[in-house]
Amino acid sequence: MSSQKERNVAARQSTSSRDVEWVPSICNFCSTVCNVRVGVKTVNGKKTAVKIEGNPNSPLNRGKTCARGQAGLRQTYDAQRLTTPLIRVPGSKRGEWNFRPASWEEAYGYVMQKLQENQVQPWEMSMVGGWTSCVFYMPLALSFVFSTGIPNIVASPMQQCVAAGHFGNDMVTGNFNFHDEVLADFENAQYIIFSMTNSGVAAASTSRLVRFAEAKKRGAKVIVLDPRLSEMAAKADEWLAIKPGTDSAFFLAMIHVMLRKGLYEKDFLIKHSNMPFLAMEHQGMVVPMMETNEQGFPTAFWVRDQISGEVRKLPGYSNTNAVDVDGKNIVPSLEVPKDFEFNGQKVKTIFQYMVEQSAKFTPAWAEQETSIPAATIERIAVEFGQTRPALVDPGWHGARYENILNTRRLQSIVQALVGGFDVPGGWMMSGEYREKLMHFLQAMQKGEQVPLLSLPGLQFPLTAAGKFFDPREWSHGHPSFAMAKSMSDKAEGKPGIIFPAFSDYGLDEAVEGKLMFNGEPYRIKALIMNAANPVRHFYPESRWKKLLTHPNMALIVAIDIVPSDTAAYADVILPNQNYIEREEPFIYGAGPSTDLAITTRFSAVDPHPQTKGTADILFEFVIGFGALDKFMETISAFTGYDLNDIKAEVGKATKGEQSFTKAMRNVSFKHHANNLKTTPEKLEVRLRKEGVVVVEPKEKLLEHAAICRHLPVPTPSGRIEIYSLLLAGFVQQQGYRVNWDPGLVYFPPQVNQEKKPNEFFFTYGKVPTVSYASTNSNNPILMALSKNKEDEFMGLWINPQRANLLNIKTGDVVTLENCQSGQKAEIKAFVTEMVRPDTVFMSSSFGTENPLLKFSAGVGTALNKIVPYQVEPIVSAFRSQEFTVRVTK
Amino acid sequence: MARYGMVIDLRSCVGCQACSAACALENQTPYWSDKWRTKVLDIQTGQYPNTGRYFVPTICMHCEEPACMTVCPSKATFKNDDGFVLVNYDTCLGCKACMAACPYGARYVYDKNDVRQAKEVYGEAAQHTKVHIDKCTFCQDRIALGMEPACVSTCPTLSRMVGDLDDPASAVAKAVSSGLAKPLRPDLGTNPRVYYIY
Amino acid sequence: MAKPMHLEHQEAYEWPVSVYLFFGGFGGALIALAFIFHFFAATQSMIGLSVISGLVLFAIAGMFLVFFDLERPLNAVYSLNNFTKSGISWDVILIVLNYIGAILYVLPEYPNLPIIGGIGQALAPFQLFFGAIGAIAGFLFPIISGGLLAGPESIPLWHTPALPLLYLVTSFELGLAFIGSLFPVSGLVFTAFTGGIFALSLLTFGISFAYLEHTHNGPVEAKEGMHRMLKTFRFVLLYPLLGVLFPLVLSAYLLFGGAASGWEFPALAVTLFLGGFAVRNCVILNGIETYPWPY
Structure with missing residues (x-):
């Protein structure tokens, strides 16, 4: 026991959490959007953020937060914070950090002047947005471009992630932004398979981890497919070191086994998927028997009813196949007798065709592709098929190979075979997604439309991106440059990109003046970048540096918080408030929360006086372009917010009585308060106290709003589509290509299989102490943690079997060369047993260059130095590790 | 009086290092010198393809018989009434006998440079204004406020639990009494109050 | 494990x-x-x-x-x-x-x-x-x-009574050599000094051997520490060779009738000084922490 004196001494050792006020906010260090509380107290006379805790009220992260979440508040106090607008010093070159402080008026004036001088037309501008812009400012960003006539947004989550992997899942389930709409219910699953996933769960996504941890504690069996022993794989009962890029072969073999052994939820497939639909073969393609309307949406399908033995007609869009168009209850068959005919055609069910198509994908075949033993694949397929609930993690990041969309789609098909949607241990749709679906269906029944931003799942990108692709949507007749480039490709007989949503495809040609549209050059002369760091986050680095420094590029505006590698190329830098400082212009749904919940940020500390919120910057630009009325109308049309409310609040802002951020926030609060039958004041009090408010708990929602059981999904047919109608549509429009085969196909990664002794497959991934957001790399605590594990985190992982042959030891500097493109980078080696001998691995989030970022500049190797520009043809997703590399000392 | 203990579950830890970051901010540990009160070891075993990878969070064990307390010449290391082993920053010589004596590597020097850097980063809110040997305090100030230690509160995989080892209903007591959670190197006679499940 | x-x-x-x-x-x-x-x-x-x-x-x-x-x-x-x-x-x-x-x-x-x-x-x-x-x-x-x-069990390379005894014996041995080189000693005093040094160097040899055995058969942290020490050329030169064997041989020679020419005691003092420092410094620098982790 201690003396009184000692106890007094001990009492003096206080922690940061003493005497703080907790202000609710949303973490900004990855798109998991955990709910947090920021601890604030007065230090040196100023309100200062001193600690972050997870919000215990959060249905997402349940009071927990990862290393990035904890360390994030230091961004607020980064010595390099951009605190005033900056204008490039005349004579200095882009890439040099040579700016002078300016007022906002000056900065805006400079922008307008440059646009005028260079006669920049609206279509000659493009916005470039990071994920923050997508998640928190989508209504404003979209409304901005539509009201100003700018048909171009390059959004960095799309080609790297959302469009890339998620789109594959979307083909089956009708979702769009999977990680924001779906939470895998790990904690109730008994058998879980992960493929190409690490950062989406273990490294780190807190909402997934809290659930996965429960699974581990309850003894769920975990299988991880990964060429290296990632954090995720370390937690596996079986780590399958699969050959990179061949995961689709594994899933095809699983499907093969499960279909043949009956290890699927028959009832689910019959009722809620398109497996029982009748289909025929036409020119080697499987084509479902269906009727469509003018727009091409299905209006009828046919199935064979088990009970009556007759063929019955089903509605074109529905959640269930158990009721035909006449309202009669039926039980569709998964299989029809041999030589069954309908309308004079020989037909089979989709199920039967899928069984046929999967015939060649045996476990033995898969062993050849993946190097995983056939017996293992078969055993896992059987275990998975026999265990309930069994779960395939949907995956997150996807832009590695041309076949990733297919891989994620196959994962969703496996998940569909076990009927794992909106059931315990399955994929749980978010409350927000459910709400959108319900409103959409109600509106559809009344023949009405919902606002653009309320479109559920796939409906949203198909409509929104569709607007960018259609020249008729724009008064100047120019679609996005990416679509123009795609059209130009096709005109030259080359395959273009079917769906270049928010893509950078063709940007370099546009800047160089080589892109033609309607006989004239379609140039891009100006970029407005918000929370984006394309010099680091797109591929390759050289491409963006070239187009940013091109003489044709008249104006580059960067809105950011700290100097990024990209900001060094700007002409004008506009300082943004960071997430701890800012109020947000909207109330948001709580990400993928299965409970329907709402949340927002409250300003925890005062922002630097010269910084502005994104809403204010966009409004001020819009006013400068003379498009304020149109902007407000578009916001109202896209969000469903009352236009009069918007006008009234914005009116106050234009008079200087409040910021535009506050104006929109008031509108949003009023809108949500109305929906919840309360007042904005009461809602504010509640949100400030709880941080995240559950509007309707998941138990209640699942009683009446589960997908499949109650609600159709946003696929063309409303059912879970094992056979993808969307892909079939691509076949019709574009002709056949294996990438959009609507059935079951395999196409291997296009990498050199016969390799020399110093040639390897290349993989990359994240580590749990980095954040991919635009300017989160300079965090001193995260860098300290990363440097503590410098070998594992920043080294090139290489197996000793090969390293010894090449005389490489841990710490040696080696040259990494892309065998296809010749790009080179230097990196230190990390010799480890944790990676396949034929594969190397490096971490993706290091290699910052801007010397102002003193904690991260020059640390590690930048991934995009060796990744070339190569995209796949559906959404221009990056094929960012589809090459082999040479390692030399 | 409660006898606080911690259980760390190595089955669920994914090595995300949220605990290190949380502690660094809560207790202003000198991350700039790569010194941490709690770290997560990343241990690799075996050979491909049977490689194993394990994450082991390390922390002061707040032993019942602390080796560090025996060797401290100034009794700066002492045990408070809750049994937490603490360091009196006023009387610590910085002789590092405790650092040598601790079998769990829980201590480090908060040296002159660290104190200076802390002042720069945290200003008047700096907690460490004197040179001393530093280690985990079990966030006993947070416990006094009714909160859990920062590392426990933040752990995304719920791999850390604290509670009263003498309360049979507490999760930690159950884990320990069932034999699921074990102390490390009990042969050293330190009688740690942090137990590991592995 | x-x-x-x-x-x-x-x-x-x-x-x-x-x-x-x-x-x-x-x-x-x-x-x-x-x-x-x-x-x-x-x-x-x-x-x-x-x-x-x-x-x-x-x-x-x-x-x-x-x-x-x-x-x-x-x-x-x-x-x-x-x-x-x-x-x-x-x-x-x-x-x-x-x-x-x-x-x-x-x-x-x-x-x-x-x-x-x-x-x-x-x-x-x-x-x-x-x-x-x-x-x-x-x-x-x-x-x-x-x-x-x-004392503490946390660094197995050090945790043996052989170490304090070794330091005791080498201190006295050096003390004798030091005084012997500063004063002309002859006759019985000479015999006492050389006899003392010889006896102490025998003890040093024995205790060092016991220490070596303790670490070789002991916990892996001790073994590893000792291996690191023995791989350092400087240590092997300064302690076992110059600090133990040389004094043993020279003092035996002097004790059993060899003639002294005045350089012997200073030589003993120097080698015992170097060896004494080496055995303390290398032991400290090669101390390896207990590895208590379960993997």
């Missing part, structure tokens, strides 16, 4: 601690030897030099401990707080006793100095008493300070 993958080098003690241990042990031995010399009709200058060198060494050692190793030297005033259990507290007490004992013992040897001489004369009847205090404290110091390393 499989062999642990990474063994961490201890970070607490570095070379200042080895200087402290070495000079303190050496100093303590000199003071103890000074008391022993009293019984062999040693000269005033021999005793005086031993004591004064001893005290100077203690001063340097103390300085190294306090100013070069402590992170907060000014807090050294608190170092006696844990006098029941802490090795450092005991060391401080021993240093104080060494000073008191040694000074009060040596003062009576200088009755003719101004002022001090008077005090010395007054202390003369108690000379042996103070001498004994100094000798016991001086004898204990290398053991207790060696116990700083050997």
Whole structure:
């Protein structure tokens, strides 16, 4: 026991959490959007953020937060914070950090002047947005471009992630932004398979981890497919070191086994998927028997009813196949007798065709592709098929190979075979997604439309991106440059990109003046970048540096918080408030929360006086372009917010009585308060106290709003589509290509299989102490943690079997060369047993260059130095590790 | 009086290092010198393809018989009434006998440079204004406020639990009494109050 | 448990601690030897030099401990707080006793100095008493300070009684060689000195061997530490060769009739000095922390 004196001494050792006020906010260090509380107290006379805790009220992260979440508040106090607008010093070159402080008026004036001088037309501008812009400012960003006539947004989550992997899942389930709409219910699953996933769960996504941890504690069996022993794989009962890029072969073999052994939820497939639909073969393609309307949406399908033995007609869009168009209850068959005919055609069910198509994908075949033993694949397929609930993690990041969309789609098909949607241990749709679906269906029944931003799942990108692709949507007749480039490709007989949503495809040609549209050059002369760091986050680095420094590029505006590698190329830098400082212009749904919940940020500390919120910057630009009325109308049309409310609040802002951020926030609060039958004041009090408010708990929602059981999904047919109608549509429009085969196909990664002794497959991934957001790399605590594990985190992982042959030891500097493109980078080696001998691995989030970022500049190797520009043809997703590399000392 | 203990579950830890970051901010540990009160070891075993990878969070064990307390010449290391082993920053010589004596590597020097850097980063809110040997305090100030230690509160995989080892209903007591959670190197006679499940 | 993958080098003690241990042990031995010399009709200058060198060494050692190793030297005033259990507290007490004992013992040897001489004369009847205090404290110091390393179980390379004993024996051996090189010794004194050095070097050899065995058959952290030491050329040269074998051979030669030509004792002093420092410094620098983790 201690003396009184000692106890007094001990009492003096206080922690940061003493005497703080907790202000609710949303973490900004990855798109998991955990709910947090920021601890604030007065230090040196100023309100200062001193600690972050997870919000215990959060249905997402349940009071927990990862290393990035904890360390994030230091961004607020980064010595390099951009605190005033900056204008490039005349004579200095882009890439040099040579700016002078300016007022906002000056900065805006400079922008307008440059646009005028260079006669920049609206279509000659493009916005470039990071994920923050997508998640928190989508209504404003979209409304901005539509009201100003700018048909171009390059959004960095799309080609790297959302469009890339998620789109594959979307083909089956009708979702769009999977990680924001779906939470895998790990904690109730008994058998879980992960493929190409690490950062989406273990490294780190807190909402997934809290659930996965429960699974581990309850003894769920975990299988991880990964060429290296990632954090995720370390937690596996079986780590399958699969050959990179061949995961689709594994899933095809699983499907093969499960279909043949009956290890699927028959009832689910019959009722809620398109497996029982009748289909025929036409020119080697499987084509479902269906009727469509003018727009091409299905209006009828046919199935064979088990009970009556007759063929019955089903509605074109529905959640269930158990009721035909006449309202009669039926039980569709998964299989029809041999030589069954309908309308004079020989037909089979989709199920039967899928069984046929999967015939060649045996476990033995898969062993050849993946190097995983056939017996293992078969055993896992059987275990998975026999265990309930069994779960395939949907995956997150996807832009590695041309076949990733297919891989994620196959994962969703496996998940569909076990009927794992909106059931315990399955994929749980978010409350927000459910709400959108319900409103959409109600509106559809009344023949009405919902606002653009309320479109559920796939409906949203198909409509929104569709607007960018259609020249008729724009008064100047120019679609996005990416679509123009795609059209130009096709005109030259080359395959273009079917769906270049928010893509950078063709940007370099546009800047160089080589892109033609309607006989004239379609140039891009100006970029407005918000929370984006394309010099680091797109591929390759050289491409963006070239187009940013091109003489044709008249104006580059960067809105950011700290100097990024990209900001060094700007002409004008506009300082943004960071997430701890800012109020947000909207109330948001709580990400993928299965409970329907709402949340927002409250300003925890005062922002630097010269910084502005994104809403204010966009409004001020819009006013400068003379498009304020149109902007407000578009916001109202896209969000469903009352236009009069918007006008009234914005009116106050234009008079200087409040910021535009506050104006929109008031509108949003009023809108949500109305929906919840309360007042904005009461809602504010509640949100400030709880941080995240559950509007309707998941138990209640699942009683009446589960997908499949109650609600159709946003696929063309409303059912879970094992056979993808969307892909079939691509076949019709574009002709056949294996990438959009609507059935079951395999196409291997296009990498050199016969390799020399110093040639390897290349993989990359994240580590749990980095954040991919635009300017989160300079965090001193995260860098300290990363440097503590410098070998594992920043080294090139290489197996000793090969390293010894090449005389490489841990710490040696080696040259990494892309065998296809010749790009080179230097990196230190990390010799480890944790990676396949034929594969190397490096971490993706290091290699910052801007010397102002003193904690991260020059640390590690930048991934995009060796990744070339190569995209796949559906959404221009990056094929960012589809090459082999040479390692030399 | 409660006898606080911690259980760390190595089955669920994914090595995300949220605990290190949380502690660094809560207790202003000198991350700039790569010194941490709690770290997560990343241990690799075996050979491909049977490689194993394990994450082991390390922390002061707040032993019942602390080796560090025996060797401290100034009794700066002492045990408070809750049994937490603490360091009196006023009387610590910085002789590092405790650092040598601790079998769990829980201590480090908060040296002159660290104190200076802390002042720069945290200003008047700096907690460490004197040179001393530093280690985990079990966030006993947070416990006094009714909160859990920062590392426990933040752990995304719920791999850390604290509670009263003498309360049979507490999760930690159950884990320990069932034999699921074990102390490390009990042969050293330190009688740690942090137990590991592995 | 499989062999642990990474063994961490201890970070607490570095070379200042080895200087402290070495000079303190050496100093303590000199003071103890000074008391022993009293019984062999040693000269005033021999005793005086031993004591004064001893005290100077203690001063340097103390300085190294306090100013070069402590992170907060000014807090050294608190170092006696844990006098029941802490090795450092005991060391401080021993240093104080060494000073008191040694000074009060040596003062009576200088009755003719101004002022001090008077005090010395007054202390003369108690000379042996103070001498004994100094000798016991001086004898204990290398053991207790060696116990700083050997006490805690956390660094297996150090956790053996062989280590304090080794430091005790090597301190006395060096003490004899040092005094022997500063004073012309002949006849019986010569035999006593060479015999002492020979006996102590035999003991050194035996204890070193026991230490080697302890680490070789001991925990993997001890074995690894010892292997690292033996792989260092400098250590192998300075300690086993120069610090153990050379004194053993040379002192045997001198003891069993070899003629002395005046370079032998200085040579012994130098090699024992180098070896003594090497065995302390290398042991400290190669100390490896316990690996308590379950993988």
